[in-house]
Amino acid sequence: MESQRSLLVIGLALVSFLLWQQWNIANAPQPVTPVAEVSPNSATSSADLQLTTADTEQPAATVTASARTIEVSTDVFNLSIDSRGGDIVALTLPDFELEKGKAEPYPLMRRLPGFEYVAQSGLIGRDGPDDSRNPRPVYSAAHTSYRMAEGATELVVPLTFNHNGLQVEKRFIFTAGQYDVRVEYLLHNQSTEVKTVQPYQHLVQSIDNGESTSMMMPIYRGAAFGTSSERYNKYAFDDMQEKNLLEATTGGWVAMLEHYFVSAWVPDQQADNQLYSLVRNGQGVIGAKGPAVNIEPGATVTLGSTFYAGPKTQDNLAKLANGLDLTVDYGFLWFISQPLFWLLTLIQSVVVNWGVAIIIITLIVKGLMYPLTKVQYESMAKMRNLKPKIDELQARYKDDRQKMGPAMMELYRKEKVNPMGGCLPMLIQMPIFLALYWVFVESVELRHAPFMLWITDLSAQDPYYVLPVLFGASMYLMQKLTPMQVTDPMQQKIMMWMPVAFSVFFLWFPSGLVLYWFVSNLISLAQMLYIYKGMEKKGLHTKKA
Template structure:
């Protein structure tokens, strides 16, 4: 096998990998989940009440109230809380515009036009959310508009409800500059009986009607969770439809993922929680249920959880909960992607331009790989010197394929040339290429990050396809400098068309990745010319 054939094999392997990943998303066998016990099924059925699927004839002990919409605005969040249940039914991220040229804030959560994506929480057992009681409580609020003032560090939004002698205050505590919100239940038992409550938190999203992905941009939309045994596990809507998730754990978290953004519930870390999922009326639900808490007569207790809705900021997510940073899913090459992203971030902090940072990291990678590159090009140069002899052998055995192969191998042995010598650097560079691919696809830092001129978003394809064309040209020039040693006519035609094939292939790639590959090819061309010139001076190579 020669270097051209190796390049073809690697290219086809890469395409096959993407196709395999796309197939896996739709057809791969799903991991087994625990069987649903009768008790657990009953607990999951109680969660359906929060979706509006179960009615109850029981009446609340507090005066009837009309549900209202409470608008809350901080420097990084704009959201709406429905006083029925105290649910978050709308959430925007003002720091992230919907798209280039569209100044509207990115809407992560909403409840409109047949699509629902909301965050719910409540109290079961003797709590006001249990199906044996009044269903979802309608909280009272002092105001319907809250805003974090300039210079203010914390904003508290209290919602109150009285239920059978249980005073409930549900508080949302917002902090300046943060996407994580502390959700507290302050409970006081004013009755003469012991009360038992069980907190739950879950995310609800309509399965159909969400954003789709393509082979080149495999955007995952679905759920994920973490337990004490599994730091990160995807649990997509198809799995939800097949079987309910039931997983006891210490701590843990549940989340819904949407490309660059994530919404997550993080229950109490020291509690014995149970993670669950269900599907109801076309909605997928994933949540966490805490242990039952006893509140003696006259006593008070406060229950706390954390809700996060925002960008997949790896450092911040890692500090919030173990494994939450893995929602930035770099795939099986995460151990390469993570240090590459850290290096890229460090460089960007110095040059303040992600495109320039990509160019610099490319220079560093190519510089580190130069010793292997030198071996590769020297091997290719020796192969080029052998081309007359190879042509002679090919002409001699053109009608006898069985003799052609051994004759070529004998020539390589006699001339002490390894036809595989050019493969190793490409094999090493391919994982780096794949790892960077996932960095550019998954890292929210590159979303709408400008480079220069027409490249104003490195996370999407080049709008004018200039970079893919430049890549094809650079690949064509490199091909001309590399000896064509394949003998099969079909392979020769494929190799000849590879620059065009790759240019078309890269049309849909993130422009940041194509920028990396264009710069990489230009550096390779410079290294190739430098190495060949040195070999010419030593009489080891001739371009003739």
């Protein structure tokens, strides 16, 4: 019984600790650590990858005065495109507030003093305008701002540039209601020679920005990629600093992750691409490079890729690339979490309240787990009733351990008791509950979602700490109902203070998770009362003698 209780407490503590770390990313202070400011006009080359990144200043003579910022607004985006290179240098999400109740939209990408998070793309190779031998091209645009008209389904932002007889049109194609943007190059060879170019796309983010730490330990914020053989891989900034990524794959994708949101480049999924990473002047770069393309004289070629910037919405991400939906990181239990998330969204679509959906899915999961719960408590009761006989055997064979083992097994066989019967059901249940916890942690749908009364944001802590107190009370009642044989005074004191400790610990938990724990405890209390009543009818003791 003591080992079972210890497993439960350790499991609960571990899960709670991991959840608290993950939720800290939404609430931890986010200072900006100054780094050397990087100019979007700069370029450097890498001998192994031959790509252009914004890392070193260009000579002033190469800077064209016509460079400017082009503002674009759609129903889901407000973004800025730098005409030099056609890079996305700022992007906000108006449908997602930075803080609940405030009108400020969530800034996913931005260029600030000491911090940069941008999306770059271009054409390298022998005749590419973005090749390291050339300054970044400065595109021309008909307007300085573009806005998607009300009722329109699409917005096209064309940028043009002529490079040594190669007419380049870089198009950003926005679709109403979608966070993925089609980025295309329309290339017309106006010269008499074959032109060779190679497309690339990458994401650049300052590494030392203070946003990847919590009070206890680092919280993951960084890069990820997927290949045809490995659907999802994290590639942290520390990994970049140790070794450049270099993966050949058909299709694939690269991304930068943060809690609830992701930016990603999805290159041509039929092409043989090369995924890469670099670290330059305090910036991490992860990207994809396509195969070289030859353009005959007079020919026109279109090259395209998809850029995504927005919430981690699994259905949308899964349509873009194989494994991109795994950026909703449920860890190694994703195969359990995904069906649970599907069920949670199905329930929410009916009840139209995420808090009510949490309660209902808790009822369903606890109900399905009831047979295991019953086996667990009945096995514990049987073991408790065997305690006098076990004590007798231990006293008889206290000096002969070799005989004690077989004697104990014979006693279990004779009494038809499985000594692991109480642990195994609990071990089976733990992955399911852990997977459900990660659903609550990772689902952007719960961000700023209201429940009722004073709970206006299930992703934030209870402002009046009512749920943590109720949770502690329910845990105390469970402790009183759960039979235990702890005799050590120190252990008894620790167990007595556990409800208080967890209540304090849960003060900083998001209310959605505390709601889940509280409802789960209430259901457990009801199940325990029902199971104990049945056991007493069978003559099994349920309380400490």
